[in-house]
Amino acid sequence: MIHSMMDDVERVLISTEELKQRIADMGRQISQDYAGKEILMIGVLRGAVIFMADLARAIDIPVAIDFMAVSSYGAGTSSSGVVRILKDLDETVEGKHILVVEDIIDSGLTLNYLLDNIKSRKPASLRMCTLLNKPERRKVNVHIDYNGFTIPDHFVVGYGLDYAEKYRNLPFIGILKPAVYEP
Ligand SMILES: O=P(O)(O)OC[C@H]1O[C@H](OP(=O)(O)OP(=O)(O)O)[C@H](O)[C@@H]1O
Numbered sequence: 209m210i211h212s213m214m215d216d217v218e219r220v221l222i223s224t225e226e227l228k229q230r231i232a233d234m235g236r237q238i239s240q241d242y243a244g245k246e247i248l249m250i251g252v253l254r255g256a257v258i259f260m261a262d263l264a265r266a267i268d269i270p271v272a273i274d275f276m277a278v279s280s281y282g283a284g285t286s287s288s289g290v291v292r293i294l295k296d297l298d299e300t301v302e303g304k305h306i307l308v309v310e311d312i313i314d315s316g317l318t319l320n321y322l323l324d325n326i327k328s329r330k331p332a333s334l335r336m337c338t339l340l341n342k343p344e345r346r347k348v349n350v351h352i353d354y355n356g357f358t359i360p361d362h363f364v365v366g367y368g369l370d371y372a373e374k375y376r377n378l379p380f381i382g383i384l385k386p387a388v389y390e391p
């Protein structure tokens with residue numbers, strides 16, 4: 209039998225349809241809140257790419273996009289707490305309305321570092337948006353302006369989120385079978 213990615217998924221936590229509806233709502237809210245302005249969306253590579261692509265198309269005001277890559281997880285399932293910049297922005301931040309886009313806030317360490325870093329570049333405003341929020345695992349307090357879904361403490365994959373670089377292309381959020389990462 210050919211091994212399917214679905215065989216590694218314990219269950220679907222958030223379906224494709226639920227994602228679609230919630231992202232449409234988030235896009236409407238952001239469009240209202242920033243009416244008359246332009247946004248520079250900063251996606252945090254690599255997990256945020258799929259969410260950001262859909263969210264940007266749900267927003268009907270002008271949006272520029274840029275990306276930052278930081279790394280804290282490596283191939284494991286919990287944060288090392290060490291954040292490194294692997295790729296910096298191409299655009300300048302000063303005087304712009306910045307919306308940082310994440311796939312998930314877990315310990316909060318990545319976002320906490322990023323917001324401090326971007327704040328020091330003097331944006332006109334700075335807000336953040338995440339598809340998923342896992343508050344049970346928080347190590348540092350971070351303010352979330354737009355949250356898609358609050359989820360329980362399971363390691364999730366799909367819709368941008370990976371385990372060891374796999375499963376990002378699943379079209380839903382799923383809970384991985386522990387056997388996949390417990391040897
Ligand atoms: O709140 P935290 O505990 O910091 O965790 C959240 C961060 O960790 C994941 O990225 P990862 O480092 O796995 O890189 P990836 O996006 O390339 O998967 C995720 O995409 C967030 O950026």
Ligand code: HPA
Pocket residue numbers: 281312314362363364365369370371
């Ligand atoms: O639950 C998760 N899944 C994938 N990547 C992650 N990075 C932080 N939390 C998670």
Ligand SMILES: [Mg+2]
Pocket residue numbers: 255281369370371
């Ligand atoms: Mg990851």
